[in-house]
Amino acid sequence: MIEAIQALAKRFFVIPYLILCGMASIHAAWQLWTADTFSVPWLGAYIAVTPVLVFVPLLYLLPLVYATPYIFVQLGAAMLGALLVVIELEPLPTLYGLVLGLGGVFTYVFWYSFLDRGDNPLLRIGRPLPGFTLSDAEGRDVHSTAFLGKKTVFVFYRGSWCPLCRTQLRDFLHSSAEFAEKGVQLVLVGPQPSAMGTRLLSEHGVQAQILFDRDLSAARTLGIEHRNGVPFGVWWSESPNTVLPSLLYVDESGVIRYTDLPENFRAGPRPGPFLKALEGCCQ
Structure with missing residues (x-):
């Protein structure tokens, strides 16, 4: 029962997650472009959520069959972005950086990617x-x-x-x-x-x-x-x-x-x- 619920949760994770990252990336880029002063938290939010949006299209365009090394780029960007957003702890960029960026990438790498297959x-x-x-x-x-x-x-x-x-x-x-x-x-x-x-x-x-x-x-x-x-x-x-x-x-x-x-x-x-x-x- 638990495995079935987990499989269903994984089914509904990745596409909605990518959509939310896309919206957050556009919003963060807009804030950086239109703000009167440079914002470190919004830069952190952008860095945290954008690499995953680049990575997925690259999987279709480039022969990245050995994709695991590229995951560390996403993990590194998410951690860097998280560090930047906590400097001032503005609510929305902090949400983007910590939840969508750091939390989302770690969820993808350490939960979603695993197949939960037992001994056969x-x-x-x-x-x-x-x-x-x-x-x-x-x-x-x-x-x-x-x-x-x-x-x-x-x-x-x-x-x-x-x-x-x-x-x-x-x-x-x-x-x-x-x-x-x-x-x-x-x-x-x-x-x-x-x-x-x-x-x-x-x-x-x-x-x-x-x-x-x-x-x-x-x-x-x-x-x-x-x-x-x-x-x-x-x-x-x-x-x-x-x-x-x-x-x-x-x-x-x-x-x-x-x-x-x-x-x-x-x-x-x-x-x-x-x-x-x-x-x-x-x-």
Whole structure:
């Protein structure tokens, strides 16, 4: 019950938070521009709330799949802004700096970003991968048994609405030749079709499959469904539910040999660490 309430709270956090930060940033900039004298508290409010508004668009524009280092810029700006607003403690800039800036960024980093996933006994190393059914771009069923006889990596991503997932998808596709060289078939699984993924697949050298778990039945079978995981306001997602980002590597007989089940969506599965692990222990 508590986990369900927390998931619902997270669903309604990020978009309203960004809107409030946008309003506060515009208001603080206006106060700085129109004031007769320079205001340190309003400067602090602007510094505290504005970086998060820059960071989110950059996720869509730049390949920031390794996004965690950039979070420290937001944390640093929020702390600096908070220090400036408390110099004079004017009510509104203090509210912006301490609550929206410092409080909001810390809430995003240390609460919202975590996936609250517990131990998953279905996906333990050495266990057979549970059977599930996906679909291809034409809507035809593809059962997991179709991949038996060859080493396979299944990468489940949250959806094309997620900027980190979009970059992650591109990262795996660009590394597909390395998977093929090691005799591993790469299967990327999303909740809904991705035009970007289909376009990348058509590029020369991409050796992978992109399949879909449209009703999240596979995610439920594997215990990686993320209920209310799509932020409120993402209208182009077909469902409020999505999948927990996961990487599953199985051998020719369908036994799980390696997993990457991150606790934080900002640190989702990446091809580099898996390929390195494959060389060391998973062949």
